[in-house]
Amino acid sequence: MSKKPLILVTNDDGMFAPGIKNLVNAAKELGELLVVAPDSPQSAKGHAVTMSVPLRLNKVDAFGPDVEAYECSGTPVDCVKLAKHVLLKDREVDLCISGINHGSNASVNIIYSGTVSAALEASLEGIPSIGFSLLDYSFEADFEASVHFAKIIISYVLENGLSDCKLLNVNIPKMPLDQIKGVKVCRQAEGRWVEDFTEGLDPRKQRYFWLTGNFIVDDNGPDTDIYALTNGYVSVVPSWHDLTRYPAIKSNAKLEEYVAKSNNH
């Protein structure tokens, strides 16, 4: 193993999105990079895994001769699995970074995010991981502040590791670098999508439905990621993979008795 830390880089927007190029630039002096990214955009793919078809890996020259890079035909989660088990043959990875996503993954968007799901998958494999997202969907987004903070946060995790978690969900506000006040370690805000569908008829006169919607924040807590972002901070939510709602175990325990009474055997 080389002395430089080994950093796995992935995303969900595909190899030629500006976000991953900027993430590579942020990280390339901090370790040896291996980039494995989807060969097509995979936004909102959540934690999807490909099982019913085989996957492909193609070596590409996307970041110059010093950065090994592969395109993968699968989802962001597939990229992490293939990188770890096929390309690295289970060699120890020091850090996985995913992004920089074009668009917010704050609040409940973490559930839908391919970017953070890739980082979550790496964390399940025991690799400390960070998902980075910039609150700007534009291809021409300004990544200066994102690169600045990504570099510092990556350095921190390489030097200190993570306490009590293996995954950070980092979101960067759409602001010039000199207006960002710093970083807040915080919790995921309550929020939800209010959906709508555009309806229409296709050229064969068949009805179709196309998803659209607005994101609503239901939570003004000053300890949330949305509050941090709205107030000019980079938000960092320490996250994990356990969806158990612990207080509800006790409060729903009467279900056990209800079933026992209903059972005739």
Add this chain to the structure above:
Amino acid sequence: MSKKPLILVTNDDGMFAPGIKNLVNAAKELGELLVVAPDSPQSAKGHAVTMSVPLRLNKVDAFGPDVEAYECSGTPVDCVKLAKHVLLKDREVDLCISGINHGSNASVNIIYSGTVSAALEASLEGIPSIGFSLLDYSFEADFEASVHFAKIIISYVLENGLSDCKLLNVNIPKMPLDQIKGVKVCRQAEGRWVEDFTEGLDPRKQRYFWLTGNFIVDDNGPDTDIYALTNGYVSVVPSWHDLTRYPAIKSNAKLEEYVAKSNNH
């Protein structure tokens, strides 16, 4: 609104999987059912959402004249969104049930599961939801015990609602009904997939990788879903959508200072 509760039914194995037929049978006397299920198997699709292509809905006669049913061209999460906003035009839904999945969604499998993601999506829409999974992948699986317990658990939730959560992840052991001891309300066990890939050459001599793997349980806690299932109980994990690792907020707060020191502005 009719007096019968309105129950939305979905799954990830598609409309013609035995699991959803059994779930419809379990629920049809308990309310008015609307079934919206994928038109192709969607296992391990996680919380994927379709945004880049339009979606289709086709009415089908899958469960006889008393049960309205639609096939959807998208993911399980898409099914829930289309049902709620297009078919039901935001009419209030009393319960969403998803499954019965062919195969376990206990432990960390909840993260990958299309079945539970559909229920989670409904819970984000404010609908009390239950994901049901049977620990048997076979098409010929015996659903007798699953139907028995699904009926009781659905009745419980319709009568009592859920406390402190809007989502139950229910797994049923692969056992005859008379050997199942009851229900345990419990937490998600720690576990992980140890991946492997089958490598090969396709007919055009191009290399492919096909996912395979074994599930490892790292957690022997008697309060876990895996423990309940192994010991002859149906497991019920009250779940939610918040991936924040709360104890890690405080323990990683020194990142805020580290960034402040690193910043030159």
